[in-house]
Amino acid sequence: QVQLQQWGAGLLKPSETLSLTCAVYGGSLSDYYWRWIRQTPGKGLEWIGEINHSGSTGFNPSLKSRVVISVDTSKNQFSLKLSSVTAADTAVYYCARGGYCTGGSCYPSNAFDIWGQGTLVTVSS
Amino acid sequence: SYELTQPPSVSVSPGQTARITCSGDALSNQYAYWYQQKPGQAPVLVMQKDTERPSGIPERFSGSSSGTTVTLTISGVQAGDEADYYCQSADSDSTYFVFGTGTKVTVL
Numbered sequence: 001q002v003q004l005q006q007w008g009a010g011l012l013k014p015s016e017t018l019s020l021t022c023a024v025y026g027g028s029l030s031d032y033y034w035r036w037i038r039q040t041p042g043k044g045l046e047w048i049g050e051i052n053h054s055g056s057t058g059f060n061p062s063l064k065s066r067v068v069i070s071v072d073t074s075k076n077q078f079s080l081k082l083s084s085v086t087a088a089d090t091a092v093y094y095c096a097r098g099g100y101c102t103g104g105s106c107y108p109s110n111a112f113d114i115w116g117q118g119t120l121v122t123v124s125s
Numbered sequence: 126s127y128e129l130t131q132p133p134s135v136s137v138s139p140g141q142t143a144r145i146t147c148s149g150d151a152l153s154n155q156y157a158y159w160y161q162q163k164p165g166q167a168p169v170l171v172m173q174k175d176t177e178r179p180s181g182i183p184e185r186f187s188g189s190s191s192g193t194t195v196t197l198t199i200s201g202v203q204a205g206d207e208a209d210y211y212c213q214s215a216d217s218d219s220t221y222f223v224f225g226t227g228t229k230v231t232v233l
Contacts, residue, residue, distance in 0.1 A: 037224075044224060045213075045227070047221060047223065058221070059221075094167055094168075100174070110156060110158065110213075110219075110222065111170055111173045111174075112160070113170045113173070116167065
């Protein structure tokens with residue numbers, strides 16, 4: 001059973017860089033997209049971006065200029081960096097797998113089928 | 126930017142049926158997915174590709190699609206179904222993902 005565990009700094013000052021890592025347990029990074037999402041009370045759930053095992057990425061156009069997503073296949077981990085944070089970046093950040101399972105088999109998908117536990121990141125001076 | 130619109134809230138008595146709609150221009154050619162989120166927890170996928178129920182999701186949950194609107198239906202609602210529900214899809218060019226505004230389901 002695939003599980004995601006994420007970690008990173010929870011308190012940042014304005015202009016700093018947010019850095020989070022998500023480890024994949026019980027499965028391989030291959031064959032799926034691996035995604036970052038954030039959730040704020042005001043804007044709800046917002047997709048940040050994604051990466052696959054070979055490093056191919058996609059980003060939310062509204063955040064693209066500040067986001068870097070990388071993958072470390074040797075550690076079965078992927079990471080998020082968001083630069084120049086402001087109070088508007090205060091949110092719970094989630095990592096997730098882009099896939100879905102049916103009939104006992106799993107496939108890459110536009111769905112977000114497995115989620116990490118979430119990390120609250122607060123930006124405050 | 127592309128948006129998915131949901132009603133803010135739906136209230137239903139135990140045993141009754143809750144229907145949650147999600148509207149978006151690209152839903153006529155993009156699949157929708159639904160998530161259940163309880164307080165303090167990560168979202169859980171409860172419906173995929175408009176109408177497919179993932180393993181472990183009760184048969185009480187069903188999905189349908191018509192034009193630019195998709196619907197998540199919860200039949201025989203139970204107290205444990207009280208949660209926020211979000212739809213999710215992609216824009217028409219499949220360049221980015223978007224989540225709906227969310228619907229709070231209250232079991233009376």
